[in-house]
Amino acid sequence: MTVPVASGAELICEALHRAGVECVFGLPGTQNVDLFEALRNSPLRTVVAVHELSAAMMANGYYRASGRPGVLVTIPGPGFTWALSGLAEASLDSTALLHIVGQPARSPGERFQLQALDQAAMACPIVKAVHQVDRAEDVAAVLGAAHAQSLSGEPGPVLIQTARAMLAQRAGAAVAATQPGNTACAADLSVVDEVVRALVTAKRCVIFAGQGANDASDLIVRLVEGASAAVVTTTSGRGVVPEDHPLSLGFELGGNGTQTLNALIEASDLVLAIGCKFSHNGSRGFQLRIPAEKLIHVDASADVLGANYPARHTLCMDARAFAAAVLDKLVGRGRPAGFSADEIARFRERGREEGAGDLVEPKIHGVRSGKPEEFFAALRRAMPRSSCLVTDSGLHQVLVRRYFRVLHPRGLMTPTNLQSMGFGIGAAIGACLADPSRPVVALIGDGGLALSGLELLTAVRERVGLTVIVFVDGAYGMIRVQQLAAFGHTHGTEFSGPDIAALAAAVGAAHVRLEGDPETVLRTAIESGRVTLVEVGVGDTLPMQWMRAKGVARHWLFWLARFGARSRR
Secondary structure (H helix, E strand, C coil), X not given: CCCCCEEHHHHHHHHXXXXXXXXXXXXXXXXXXXXXXXXXXXXXXXXXXXXXXHHHHHHHHHHHHHCCCEEEEECCCHHHHHHHHHHHHHHHCCCCEEEEEECCCCCCCCCCCCCCCCHHXXXXXXXXXXXXXXXXXXXXXXXXXXXHHHHCCCCCEEEEEECHHHHHCEECCCCCCCCCCCCCCCCCCHHHHHHHHHHHHCCCEEEEECHHHHHHHHHHHHHHHHHCCEEEECHHHCCCCCCCCCCECCCCCCCCCCHHHHHHHHCCXXXXXXXXXXXXXXXCCCCCCCCHHHEEEEECCCCCCCCCCCCCEEEECCHHHHHHHHHHHHCCCCCCCCCCHHHHHHHHHHHHHHHXXXXXXXEECCCCCCCHHHHHHHHHHHCCCCCEEEECCCHXXXXXXXXXCCCCCCCEECCXXXXXXXXXXXXXXXXXXXXXXXXXXXXEEHHHHHHHHHHHHHHHHCXXXXXXXXXXXXXXXXXXXXXXXXXXXXXXXXXXXXXXXXXXXXXXXXXXXXXXXXXXXXXXXXXXXXXEEEEEEEECCHHHHHHHXXXXXXXXXXXXXXXXXXXXX
């Protein structure tokens, strides 16, 4: 006789635990009370967010800080729809995420059922797979498959719909162990020999590293040094090679400009792209010019190889396995001439000049010069080398990408290809929980704080050591700048922001203004080990006022020309 051993909900928890999952993010509701009871009795840490959008961002941040899938648990209907932006963020930013959601109501013959949505159809364009679990006996197989799918090839989100009755149903067999791992497509190892030959014969090589190279940082540094290659990264790959390395250009080419980068590519005879998919942001708005005969593209996903940039060779292979194989074959092959440190320094200076060409930046109060560059230099000195900076979407992110030097893999986390406001605080909480020993700093605007600030309740409740720097300008800063440049006035982008000190007191966080020595203020907040809001005033500069005046003139000239054309009819 088969003896039931566990409920479906308990089997979900056991399957997640066996797969190496340590915590889940989400909210309880009527349809998943059995699951939350099972979570209560499991070794998994349950992190209850203020709402499902933030829970999804926490799961995003957890993966991006650790390389381990984030797990999201919600009810169907409104819980599912609140989380959709987080799933989309995970999809576009190659984030492994498991969304365990209740099955929508489905009673045959009855229409207009409660919270009944075709969740599978809604999620299908942004998830790698949709699974349905109707029987407790199927939990182990489905969770194991979903976990592997989230990591295989290009990482991404997977949706798992669970029948409500299944959560309470007893299974007749113990759960089988799941085997997590990245099941990348089979590699053509003969291409590795071609790569080695290309590296040995190349006079100058550029290595272009993306997020997929994060776990191969140590090997890629060795590869860079062995080939004397110039290093450029995508935004999500920054820190794969520390940006104070003499061969790295990541810091100076951290913006969207392409003139210097294209000149670097032109001066090379080989571009080796590792773990990047050349997305819009990863390719600087598709403005990179990479001749196919120069490009070798390596990625764990066959779908991204050659998708936007045709290549001389493509290799479907995990970045770490690839770098190890190449380094092994390079032993005794001699060292190519490559780029010298002086040449890289000249390109670095050229990139810095290009980035400064059209700067219209705000004033940062609390630093002597008021320049963003001085603020970010102080922040870099205050943050330990291995720490992680998380941003939201907005003008502050542009400044971070331009001025913050990333010195460690996964050291910068931004919402890259979806650019969701509300990403910063949630993702930072997830990053804190992924590695509590690693300092995490979130930098957001006051607009982003208004959107997600109550998630600080979760940070305080979970006792994470999180510093949240808030740029306060009373506006959606980047859109305001665009309006001023185009029209000379604003509409819908200025507001009375929250009282930062009062908000901190309300949620139980510490609060400090950036006054005195900025490095000391920032370091003290980071080392406090508690949730601390650092308020930083941001104001207009003379170039911004001049930009407004030119916008006004442009706006009136447009209307005068239009009026003149009408009067001549």
